[in-house]
Amino acid sequence: EPEVTQTPSHQVTQMGQEVILRCVPISNHLYFYWYRQILGQKVEFLVSFYNNEISEKSEIFDDQFSVERPDGSNFTLKIRSTKLEDSAMYFCASKQDRDLFEQYFGPGTRLTVT
């Protein structure tokens, strides 16, 4: 069964460094999402992406964040200058069609900023 994959599973970085989190959505999916979960807290929406542009973003998704679909398969989340409070689990999700309700989640990348 097709699934969303994410790499790396765990990333440790120093404050101020740039990180790129990678996701490979399910191949025929057109809508892509990033979510964040700070340890012990709920899952929070960051951004949605369709047709090579951001369709919606939350207030968390400030200028430090960017997303890109550099090729036909990868969907990336870049944090330009990481802060301690960026430490969290980051989940990528995708779905095939706008009208569908269910998103398919990747296994997550645990980002630790020291």
Next chain:
Amino acid sequence: AQKVTQAQTEISVVEKEDVTLDCVYETRDTTYYLFWYKQPPSGELVFLIRRNSFDEQNEISGRYSWNFQKSTSSFNFTITASQVVDSAVYFCALSGNNRKLIWGLGTSLAVNP
């Protein structure tokens, strides 16, 4: 506004006990979906069930069962004969007309041997 409330922050049970995790939602949409996800200590989100607003039939899958009641806007999850491997955080989520996923705060379940 849409909202999902999981009033139980933490639950602790002894193995083989039955446990019910509560989920209450708010939405004005007539068409919506409700979800339950399990998040084990390893951190990934494991999809458990999806239920649409027009289907109020209860569902049973092995030791898991779900009770959807539109009259009380609840979608409760029961684990029968709990096992240590059921220890995890369980999230209830709602998706309505805007197709955004609205998450509850989660219930941390500890099943002790």
